[in-house]
Amino acid sequence: MLNWPNLASQFFNGLALGTLLALISSGLTIIYGTLGVLNLAHGAMFMVGGYAGYVVWTLTGSFALAVLGGAVFVGVLGVVMEFVVIRHFYARPPEDQILVTFGIGIVLVEAIRLSFGGQSVSVPPPSWAMGVVQLGFLFYPTYRIAVLGIAVIVLGLLYLLLYRTRLGMIVRAGIEDSGMVDMLGINVFRVFLLVFGIGAMAAGFAGIINAPVVSPTPDVGDTILVETFVVVVIGGIGSFPGAVLGGLIAGEILSLTSAIDPSYSQVMLFVVMTLVLVLRPQGLLGLRGRG
Amino acid sequence: MGLIRRTLPEVLTALGLAVAPWVLPVLGFAPDTLNRIVMWGLFGLGFDILFGYTGMLSFGQSAFFGTGGFIAAYLLTNNILSSVLAALVIGTVGAAIVGVGVGLIALRRTGIYFAMITVAIAEVFFFLENSPLSDYTGGENGLPGVPAPVFQLGGWSLRITTGWSMYGFLAVCFFIGLVVARRIVRSPVGALLVAIRDNPLRVQALGHAVPLYKLTAFVIAAAYAGFAGGLLGVLQGFMPPEAFTFDTSGQLVMQTVIGGTGTLFGPLFGAAVWLYLRDFLQGPAGLGSAWHLVLGLVFVLLVCFLRRGVLGGVADLIARFTARPHGEAPEESAPITTAAPSLASVGPAARQRVPAGVAGAPILETRGITKRYGGLLANRDISFSVREGELRGVIGPNGAGKSTFFKMLTCEVHPTEGKILFHGRDITGFDVARVCQLGLTKSYQINQLFSRLTVRQNVEIACLAQGRGRFRLDLLRPLEGVPGLATRVEQTLALVALSRRAEVAVSGLAYGEKRRLEIGLALASSPTLLLLDEPLAGMSPRERAETVQLLKNIRHGRTMIIVEHDMDALFELAERITVLHEGTLLAEGTPAEIQQNAFVQEAYLGGVAAA
Numbered sequence: 001m002l003n004w005p006n007l008a009s010q011f012f013n014g015l016a017l018g019t020l021l022a023l024i025s026s027g028l029t030i031i032y033g034t035l036g037v038l039n040l041a042h043g044a045m046f047m048v049g050g051y052a053g054y055v056v057w058t059l060t061g062s063f064a065l066a067v068l069g070g071a072v073f074v075g076v077l078g079v080v081m082e083f084v085v086i087r088h089f090y091a092r093p094p095e096d097q098i099l100v101t102f103g104i105g106i107v108l109v110e111a112i113r114l115s116f117g118g119q120s121v122s123v124p125p126p127s128w129a130m131g132v133v134q135l136g137f138l139f140y141p142t143y144r145i146a147v148l149g150i151a152v153i154v155l156g157l158l159y160l161l162l163y164r165t166r167l168g169m170i171v172r173a174g175i176e177d178s179g180m181v182d183m184l185g186i187n188v189f190r191v192f193l194l195v196f197g198i199g200a201m202a203a204g205f206a207g208i209i210n211a212p213v214v215s216p217t218p219d220v221g222d223t224i225l226v227e228t229f230v231v232v233v234i235g236g237i238g239s240f241p242g243a244v245l246g247g248l249i250a251g252e253i254l255s256l257t258s259a260i261d262p263s264y265s266q267v268m269l270f271v272v273m274t275l276v277l278v279l280r281p282q283g284l285l286g287l288r289g290r291g
Numbered sequence: 292m293g294l295i296r297r298t299l300p301e302v303l304t305a306l307g308l309a310v311a312p313w314v315l316p317v318l319g320f321a322p323d324t325l326n327r328i329v330m331w332g333l334f335g336l337g338f339d340i341l342f343g344y345t346g347m348l349s350f351g352q353s354a355f356f357g358t359g360g361f362i363a364a365y366l367l368t369n370n371i372l373s374s375v376l377a378a379l380v381i382g383t384v385g386a387a388i389v390g391v392g393v394g395l396i397a398l399r400r401t402g403i404y405f406a407m408i409t410v411a412i413a414e415v416f417f418f419l420e421n422s423p424l425s426d427y428t429g430g431e432n433g434l435p436g437v438p439a440p441v442f443q444l445g446g447w448s449l450r451i452t453t454g455w456s457m458y459g460f461l462a463v464c465f466f467i468g469l470v471v472a473r474r475i476v477r478s479p480v481g482a483l484l485v486a487i488r489d490n491p492l493r494v495q496a497l498g499h500a501v502p503l504y505k506l507t508a509f510v511i512a513a514a515y516a517g518f519a520g521g522l523l524g525v526l527q528g529f530m531p532p533e534a535f536t537f538d539t540s541g542q543l544v545m546q547t548v549i550g551g552t553g554t555l556f557g558p559l560f561g562a563a564v565w566l567y568l569r570d571f572l573q574g575p576a577g578l579g580s581a582w583h584l585v586l587g588l589v590f591v592l593l594v595c596f597l598r599r600g601v602l603g604g605v606a607d608l609i610a611r612f613t614a615r616p617h618g619e620a621p622e623e624s625a626p627i628t629t630a631a632p633s634l635a636s637v638g639p640a641a642r643q644r645v646p647a648g649v650a651g652a653p654i655l656e657t658r659g660i661t662k663r664y665g666g667l668l669a670n671r672d673i674s675f676s677v678r679e680g681e682l683r684g685v686i687g688p689n690g691a692g693k694s695t696f697f698k699m700l701t702c703e704v705h706p707t708e709g710k711i712l713f714h715g716r717d718i719t720g721f722d723v724a725r726v727c728q729l730g731l732t733k734s735y736q737i738n739q740l741f742s743r744l745t746v747r748q749n750v751e752i753a754c755l756a757q758g759r760g761r762f763r764l765d766l767l768r769p770l771e772g773v774p775g776l777a778t779r780v781e782q783t784l785a786l787v788a789l790s791r792r793a794e795v796a797v798s799g800l801a802y803g804e805k806r807r808l809e810i811g812l813a814l815a816s817s818p819t820l821l822l823l824d825e826p827l828a829g830m831s832p833r834e835r836a837e838t839v840q841l842l843k844n845i846r847h848g849r850t851m852i853i854v855e856h857d858m859d860a861l862f863e864l865a866e867r868i869t870v871l872h873e874g875t876l877l878a879e880g881t882p883a884e885i886q887q888n889a890f891v892q893e894a895y896l897g898g899v900a901a902a
Contacts, residue, residue, distance in 0.1 A: 032403070038403040038406065038407070085591075085595065088595070092598075094402050094403055095342075095346070095348045096594060096598060098348055098403065098406055099348075099544070099548060099594045100591060100594045100595065102350075102541065102544070103545070103587055103590040103591035103594055104591060106541070106545075106583070106587035106590070107584060107587040107588055107591060110581070110583045110584035110587055111584055113580065113583075113584075114580065114581050114584055222537055223414075225410070226410055226411055226414040226537070229407040229408075229410055229411050230411050232407070233404065233407060233408060233411070237403075237404070263418065263421070263422030263423055264423065266414060266415055266418040267415055267418060267419060267423070269415075270411060270412065270414075270415040273408075273411060274396050277396060277399050277400070277408070278396075278399070281399050281400060
């Protein structure tokens, strides 16, 4: 079981899973950092992304359109959710925010289950990414490498958005001190709306590009949500670099432990999270005194 | 009379549980549903103490529910134990022990971090059950064949079977759980948990070990979960692996919120609503699998519009109809006079912590304390000493480092260099609660009150530290039974002239009254050294005069250090004044000396006076 090609392929799996987790977690983390809301519906948004993409794919047969459709649909869903519900919870205690997003998550999951049934739906990878490629001594599915590449590109775009644009500057300032941003006369409500949409879109995008690897089921978001939580606890919530680092660490732990004994992969992830909590409670790249 | 009133909820619950099997089936409840409602209600008793009372939202209760359930089921199905009750007790204890371990990890963070960590931990338990431990737990198959209890009463044996005898057994279990939970909620620990929810920092500053009390609430919730988990196995004759899923935790949270938090009955009521709607929507309403969606929507709407749940909403309605048309006329509290009650009764003499030193000996000393925040030097090499019985004023222009200095004295922040001695004992690096227990406490510049509690309850929290120490597990003792508590509370209230406002919620107090309560909280812990951070801040002239009088009243037999911007008041009160400037000690002397000091004039007036 434990041999070099297997370990190497698990390493690549970890990289692909890691970048995917990094993408989802950065969505969660920028929403929390800017709005101060922990979105428990984030896993459900990942799942909805997969289904929305599936619908577009069945209608058009185009994978590119499916990715676009899935991401945009979830982005719009996020905007609507912020506008209709979340907006009224900024002044309420954090428990209430957690409860309401938890409830919305359940509604989304059950709505999808009702519309598509409990079985998984499958989206094939695009034709150009079918088959395997030879990487030195191992054969590796082409699409997984494509996922890795796409996720890295999108993370890069997110980085540019956060660190090279005016919106990004406001978001980062908001993470440092949201009260101050408010006072500077910036329309925070419009920024919040956008940030929630972008954060949700990141989850939805990850949901559809992951669909050819793991077929979406209504419950696929639950595990992802838990893993995302572990990622931000490890990396430090509210930190974009923390989400990326935490994502890669979590992805590798899950994959490499699976190479030895799959039943311990979640346990191992938890052990690492505990270690971080004991040694550095604010997370690897988190700021002290937050949360 | 008092006994009847106090035990009324228990009596009504017993009646309700007894009547339910005759009433609820008429409304369409199946017997099995009734059993499950009671089981979930018991599960929720502990969760309500954790979430409703202490304010800690955990999404990981399934971990303890499953642990207790599988321990009990394993012991019974492998014939290690024949007594169902013994297995349930061991399962409960097992869940509580696991709760200690998990709590130690999860409680390293608060708020949303705590919620996230509990989610992650619960998920790990599911995976552990499913594969590494599947030899013991049956993995995906669970543990079938859990026996029902049999009781031997003399020569007569009572065998619990499915149906009504099972209901009776569960109802008795719930009733015992409720009685214990009500005792806990009404104990000193219960009072502290509610205060922790409101303002954990102040609870800690009043001398209570907040992390240990939080852990207590967490373990209580884990024990209840473990007990309920054991009952699930007994009830079904089968211990299902689903007990460990996130859905279990989620359902508990939703039922509790639907029913209403902070009442102990919310989870039971919520479970009834949840399970009834599930049966009704699936069956008669013909919605099939859409029931879950409908319940999810109901939950979201309740969180949005009726956060206190159905029971909370009903209570609010009753309160609205029974309230007097215009409410009570706001009652003015008595003005403070010089003839205020003597302090000796609540004074430092009552404490036996640090032996009272000779009058005039130094009570507090700092030796070269320095505080750096990164590159910023807030305080530099301050050495000062306050004698027993002295009233010392600390002044300084804005940014002089007074706040940092004060925080170091109470051990809220620790000095980068130097030492702090209290009664000659090195307290550098001590925890705030420990310092308060030693007899050093402070009143805050910005009120740190328990805003959801009444004035009396606020003072009770402060008085509890004395005699109970930093941590005590007096879970079953009623709060009223704490020796001397009522007297100390009354004396403190009289001292700050709030006796007539004792039953008013803090939110209903005037600003000046809140300030006095703030000082009262610090006084209630009977400090030998009291630090007051800008006690006059933001007061009207009348309130100022009253508070100055209050400070004069309480100063006898007590050492006090006051930071204040109001120079006139301070020069009137203090015997000696310490002046801080740019983080260092600039001058020290009697008010007259300080007023004449050229450096002080320079610092305050920028040399105008010297010119």
